[in-house]
Amino acid sequence: MQRYVLSHKNQITLISGILIATAFINKWTAVNMQIFTWALIIASILGALPIAIQAYQALRVKVVSIDVLVTIAVIGAFLIQNYEESAIVTFLFLFGAYLEQRTLNKTRSAIKELTEMAPESALKQMDNGEFEEVEVDEVDEGDILLVKTGAKVPVDGTVLSGEGSINEASITGESIPVAKEKGSNVFAGTILDNGTIQIVADRVGEDTTFGKIIELVEEAQDSKSEAERFIDRFSKWYTPAVLFIAFIVWVFSRDVELAITILVLGCPGALVIGVPVSNVAGIGNGAANGVLLKGSEVISDFSRLDTMVFDKTGTLTLGNPSVAEKKYYGENIDEVLGYLASIERESDHPLAKAVLEEIGQTNFSTVENTEVVKGGGIIASVKGHRLAVGNLALMERENVEISDEAKADIEQFEKNGNSLVITSLDGELKVLMGVRDQIRPRVKEDLQKLKKLGVKNLVMLSGDNQGTVDLVSRELGLTEAHGNMLPEDKQAYIKKLIEEGQIVAFVGDGVNDSPSLALANIGIAMGSGTDVAIETSDVVLMNSDFSRLPHALGLTKSISRNMKQNIVIAVGVVLVLLASVLFSEWMNMSIGMLVHEGSILAVILNGMRLINYKL
Numbered sequence: 001m002q003r004y005v006l007s008h009k010n011q012i013t014l015i016s017g018i019l020i021a022t023a024f025i026n027k028w029t030a031v032n033m034q035i036f037t038w039a040l041i042i043a044s045i046l047g048a049l050p051i052a053i054q055a056y057q058a059l060r061v062k063v064v065s066i067d068v069l070v071t072i073a074v075i076g077a078f079l080i081q082n083y084e085e086s087a088i089v090t091f092l093f094l095f096g097a098y099l100e101q102r103t104l105n106k107t108r109s110a111i112k113e114l115t116e117m118a119p120e121s122a123l124k125q126m127d128n129g130e131f132e133e134v135e136v137d138e139v140d141e142g143d144i145l146l147v148k149t150g151a152k153v154p155v156d157g158t159v160l161s162g163e164g165s166i167n168e169a170s171i172t173g174e175s176i177p178v179a180k181e182k183g184s185n186v187f188a189g190t191i192l193d194n195g196t197i198q199i200v201a202d203r204v205g206e207d208t209t210f211g212k213i214i215e216l217v218e219e220a221q222d223s224k225s226e227a228e229r230f231i232d233r234f235s236k237w238y239t240p241a242v243l244f245i246a247f248i249v250w251v252f253s254r255d256v257e258l259a260i261t262i263l264v265l266g267c268p269g270a271l272v273i274g275v276p277v278s279n280v281a282g283i284g285n286g287a288a289n290g291v292l293l294k295g296s297e298v299i300s301d302f303s304r305l306d307t308m309v310f311d312k313t314g315t316l317t318l319g320n321p322s323v324a325e326k327k328y329y330g331e332n333i334d335e336v337l338g339y340l341a342s343i344e345r346e347s348d349h350p351l352a353k354a355v356l357e358e359i360g361q362t363n364f365s366t367v368e369n370t371e372v373v374k375g376g377g378i379i380a381s382v383k384g385h386r387l388a389v390g391n392l393a394l395m396e397r398e399n400v401e402i403s404d405e406a407k408a409d410i411e412q413f414e415k416n417g418n419s420l421v422i423t424s425l426d427g428e429l430k431v432l433m434g435v436r437d438q439i440r441p442r443v444k445e446d447l448q449k450l451k452k453l454g455v456k457n458l459v460m461l462s463g464d465n466q467g468t469v470d471l472v473s474r475e476l477g478l479t480e481a482h483g484n485m486l487p488e489d490k491q492a493y494i495k496k497l498i499e500e501g502q503i504v505a506f507v508g509d510g511v512n513d514s515p516s517l518a519l520a521n522i523g524i525a526m527g528s529g530t531d532v533a534i535e536t537s538d539v540v541l542m543n544s545d546f547s548r549l550p551h552a553l554g555l556t557k558s559i560s561r562n563m564k565q566n567i568v569i570a571v572g573v574v575l576v577l578l579a580s581v582l583f584s585e586w587m588n589m590s591i592g593m594l595v596h597e598g599s600i601l602a603v604i605l606n607g608m609r610l611i612n613y614k615l
Contacts, residue, residue, distance in 0.1 A: 047090025122154035157199035164195020242266035274566030277607030282559035311508035312462035
């Protein structure tokens with residue numbers, strides 16, 4: 001019976017509202033006062049049922065809830081035959097609960113949208129080589145799957161064959177399709193806009209990136225912040241206190257109606273709903289914008305942040321060395337670049353990859369008599385020419401003549417933090433390239449935004465040499481920069497900052513960053529980083545887009561402000577209502593309950609503003 005009543009609470013609210021409307025229409029038209037009275041009596045009984053059941057369930061676990069207050073008040077109003085008050089109070093209370101639930105459902109829309117994006121089926125290669133449609137739960141690691149144009153990628157995997165463009169908005173928040181070819185990684189829940197690809201399943205089910213996103217957001221929205229835990233403790237003492245005040249008022253005034261009115265108006269409904277709405281709406285906004293806040297506990301510390309510490313490689317920089325500067329000497333440069341590319345494609349060194357990427361399409365030649373000079377570079381023969389590719393020491397060993405112009409270029413390239421790739425042809429200098437890890441686009445502007453949001457100190461810690469670190473620091477305008485740091489050095493530095501009383505966030509992406517991510521007040525992982533870095537962090541920037549970081553900080557500050565606003569609204573309204581009941585003539589139970597429910601609607605609407613938050 002209890003389950004049936006509670007499951008039909010919305011229908012009971014509607015019927016109660018219709019009965020109250022019928023009663024007052026009869027009263028105003030003076031058709032039949034008995035209909036007025038009985039409609040209100042039935043509305044009171046119907047409305048009180050679910051509230052009384054919830055009060056009983058709370059008392060069974062020794063909790064004096066808001067429902068207990070309202071139940072006592074309604075029974076009291078009913079006994080003194082104030083049916084208008086009892087009917088209106090139960091209706092408004094149930095309608096307020098309906099609004100709360102509807103709002104929470106709406107603010108959880110990020111979860112709903114994510115689960116709707118989850119793939120349900122996959123085209124799996126069977127033993128006979130044919131592809132058959134199966135439930136996505138039937139896919140195991142190592143299975144080969146076919147993805148056609150317009151279909152969702154069912155699991156995290158690697159492309160075996162085919163090409164296409166994939167919309168990765170569900171993972172990264174970016175709507176621009178990403179080109180995929182053999183060897184590319186693909187993620188569950190993304191959509192193949194064009195092409196056909198075969199993939200091998202690397203991670204399935206809850207282990208996929210998409211599955212982890214859903215799990216993280218669900219956990220975050222279900223967790224309780226410090227403010228919510230305070231309100232839970234406050235409510236346990238507040239409700240008995242209101243009961244006691246109402247009892248004392250009755251003892252001294254013998255005014256039953258006044259005591260009942262105090263019970264109704266003392267309900268802290270807006271206080272209970274205000275903070276969770278802010279929390280859930282804010283976390284939902286983050287998820288929709290590629291920022292995962294792992295729990296509402298993160299919000300308090302993040303919003304009060306004063307120091308942000310960054311790893312360099314892969315965080316402030318792209319993490320992939322590329323040719324930043326180049327200089328050519330003499331003639332036949334296109335031919336020399338073809339020879340250089342032919343040599344570099346046989347190497348898996350990061351500098352070689354950067355050079356190949358810079359040269360692009362060219363005519364490759366056969367490479368012979370390759371000699372690797374340790375700490376210097378490579379010497380080889382191409383079409384009868386002797387080529388040396390490496391550093392300045394290799395050029396000196398090969399007796400390559402370096403002009404004053406070239407010496408000045410080399411000095412400038414090194415000053416700019418480049419690793420040098422020098423190429424000579426038959427003892428003559430031909431190509432000078434400077435390779436370095438490029439700073440992420442617009443990082444300087446994003447760091448300025450962080451400063452405007454109240455971050456006082458911007459610090460970089462890196463394992464790279466101090467010269468390169470200082471160069472990046474000057475370019476970005478950082479407060480401090482420290483090079484030659486091992487993982488334990490970074491951890492010790494963060495520990496020192498925390499012991500000094502600073503609230504510290506650490507931003508990183510690698511396995512070596514995990515200890516610092518775990519130790520900092522707020523650990524922020526770049527989404528393209530390692531699994532262990534993501535697992536140990538408090539905040540994840542899903543598409544490794546640094547520009548999401550100011551959004552994340554601004555969002556947590558807005559959530560924190562929103563929670564405080566809702567607490568002020570809720571407590572303020574209750575205090576005004578109780579003062580009006582005790583010290584004015586115009587306040588009664590119905591007016592008070594209407595204002596009370598209005599305050600609930602106010603905190604709901606205030607919290608929902610966070611759904612559309614933008615920096």
